Amino acid sequence: MVKEGELIFLYCDEKTTFLMTYHKNQSFSTHKGNVIFPQELSFGDCIYSNTGAKFYVIKPTLADKMMKVKRKTTIVYPKEAGIILLELDVHSGSRVIEIGSGSGAFTILLSSIVGENGRVFSFERRAEHLDLAKKNFEKFKKWDNVEFILKDPATDKDFGLENIDSVFIDVPEPWTLIEPAHKALTGGGHLGTLSPNIEQIQQTVEEMTRVGFVRIRCLEVLTRGIRVKKNMTRPFDRMIGHTAYLLFGEKIFTNNEVLTISE
Ligand SMILES: C[S@@+](CC[C@H](N)C(=O)[O-])C[C@H]1O[C@@H](n2cnc3c(N)ncnc32)[C@H](O)[C@@H]1O
Incomplete structure (x- = not known):
């Protein structure tokens, strides 16, 4: 049973989806007609609009929440988000810094993954972006484990x-934050950046090398949707060509080399 005030994902078709809070008897309008929530609702049910459009009641994923935040900035997209979490080894109990908060889409994901024993420190230099990130986070949060900090x-x-444990940088000039990231990280800790342009990557790699990061690697994530239809199963004609380059590396102590000799 869906509880009063619980988030639900309403799916009509790929272009008609809504992430909503369930309140019994509440009505809302869509371009496919008006829908009234029934007295009782379960995940997996379907409900109809007054024009006969069918909406399935689905449990929202973290990706749905990220994609449905109100936006004033570009956000980290789900296609990049998964690999960022893996490369930065974000897990239950992690202490993570992110810059900037932007619209808070990635904050929502980080907060869910680090859980009640972890901590996310989200830095943002523009007050109006920080306010929006906070509002979006309040709407979708599971834990009170995020500190929003207005600072450059x-x-x-x-x-x-x-x-x-990990620092994630999603700002136009990531190289300006490499030194503070190095200071904040534990030895061997993980750094990641997201940048749309390759010039940003070049400058950031130079700075990472200078400050003390190793295992530096850059990658791009391309996904190709496949239309599955009888005797016509093949990739969609169009795909997203480019969103961003991802860059990763691990902190080393440059002034503290310990030589070990193996026998
Ligand atoms: C692309 S948005 C981040 C989007 C965010 N990752 C999300 O998924 O919603 C970049 C944000 O970084 C902020 N920013 C840029 N440079 C910054 C800096 N040096 N310190 C703090 N915030 C910064 C911008 O104001 C903007 O809100």
Whole structure:
């Protein structure tokens, strides 16, 4: 049974979906007609609009929540999000820094993954973006484990934090935040950046190498949807050509080399 106030995903077709809060007897209008929520509703049910359009009641995924945030910025898309979490080894209990908060889409994901024993420190330099990120997070949050901080850490080259497991940078000038990221991370800790342009990657790699990161790797994620139809199963004619380059590396102590000799 869907509880009063619980989030549901209404699916009519790929272009007609809604992420909504369930309130019994509440009505809402869509371009496929008006829908009234019944007294009782279960996930897996279908409900109809007054014009006969059918809506399935589905449990929303984290990707649905990310894609349905109100946006004032570009966001991290689900196609990149999964591999970022893996490369940064974000898991239950992790302490993670992200910059910038933007619309809060990636914050929602980070918060869900680090869970009640983890912590997300989300830095943003523009007050109006921070407010939006907070609002979006409040709507979709599962845990109270995020600190939103209005600050540009590039200014004083410091996050004011230490023992951080992973840092994720999604800003136009990521190279300005590499030094503070190095300071905040634990030895061997993980750094990731997301940038649309290859010039940003080149400059960031130079800075990562200078400051003390190794295993530096850059990749791009391309996904190709397949239309499955009898005797016509093949890729869709169009695909998204490019969103961003991802860059990863691990912190090393450049001034603290310990030589071990194996026998
Ligand atoms: C592309 S958006 C981030 C989107 C976010 N990852 C999401 O998924 O919603 C970039 C944000 O970084 C902020 N920003 C840019 N440079 C910054 C800096 N040096 N310090 C803090 N925030 C910064 C911008 O104001 C903007 O809100």
